[in-house]
Amino acid sequence: NAGVTQTPKFRILKIGQSMTLQCAQDMNHNYMYWYRQDPGMGLKLIYYSVGAGITDKGEVPNGYNVSRSTTEDFPLRLELAAPSQTSVYFCASSYSTRQGPRGAPQHFGDGTRLSIL
Amino acid sequence: QKEVEQDPGPLSVPEGAIVSLNCTYSNSAFQYFMWYRQYSRKGPELLMYTYSSGNKEDGRFTAQVDKSSKYISLFIRDSQPSDSATYLCAMSETTDSWGKLQFGAGTQVVVTP
Numbered sequence: 498n499a500g501v502t503q504t505p506k507f508r509i510l511k512i513g514q515s516m517t518l519q520c521a522q523d524m525n526h527n528y529m530y531w532y533r534q535d536p537g538m539g540l541k542l543i544y545y546s547v548g549a550g551i552t553d554k555g556e557v558p559n560g561y562n563v564s565r566s567t568t569e570d571f572p573l574r575l576e577l578a579a580p581s582q583t584s585v586y587f588c589a590s591s592y593s594t595r596q597g598p599r600g601a602p603q604h605f606g607d608g609t610r611l612s613i614l
Numbered sequence: 615q616k617e618v619e620q621d622p623g624p625l626s627v628p629e630g631a632i633v634s635l636n637c638t639y640s641n642s643a644f645q646y647f648m649w650y651r652q653y654s655r656k657g658p659e660l661l662m663y664t665y666s667s668g669n670k671e672d673g674r675f676t677a678q679v680d681k682s683s684k685y686i687s688l689f690i691r692d693s694q695p696s697d698s699a700t701y702l703c704a705m706s707e708t709t710d711s712w713g714k715l716q717f718g719a720g721t722q723v724v725v726t727p
Binding site: 501537538542545556587602604605 | 622648657659660702704715719720
């Protein structure tokens, strides 16, 4: 059981380049999230999705885009990479119904470490 | 002011000691409280979660929530070198999903043999 899988694990980009961070989960979770983690700052929510075709902004969405075409996948797109986007990116998932959350709170992947030079 | 405050540490303790971690928060609407453990270069791993006030115990770990003081704690008994990690508190105010968690910055814990 893989859980939440993120690829790539490491990446170096030049300023202005673009890339897509991949996230896949095999737990049939309907909710998926993207966070960034900067030193001393905790995790900040970038975007989240409550199901296929539905996404919404989190606390720090500028410079990022997401899509959710399937339950399993939730890619994060960086357009025109900037040094401020140097960070560790985590994808997470959880399951909820109309009656409320089910199971445990968010399961995390092992992250993508991104440097923009 | 941050919504969730957590001392970054590092907190260094000898093996076998009790580790005491805490977070304070300002949003009285938080109802769910979680503790995550994060090893270096790994993702956060859920340790425990609680709803509203009270205590919860799981093996060597005890979580406490005091909503009146807006203060949560995690205690690790009989600490082991394998407990060396960063511990993140997280909170959520929604009941229709696990929602948008607010995280503390994390406390680094070092357990020395």
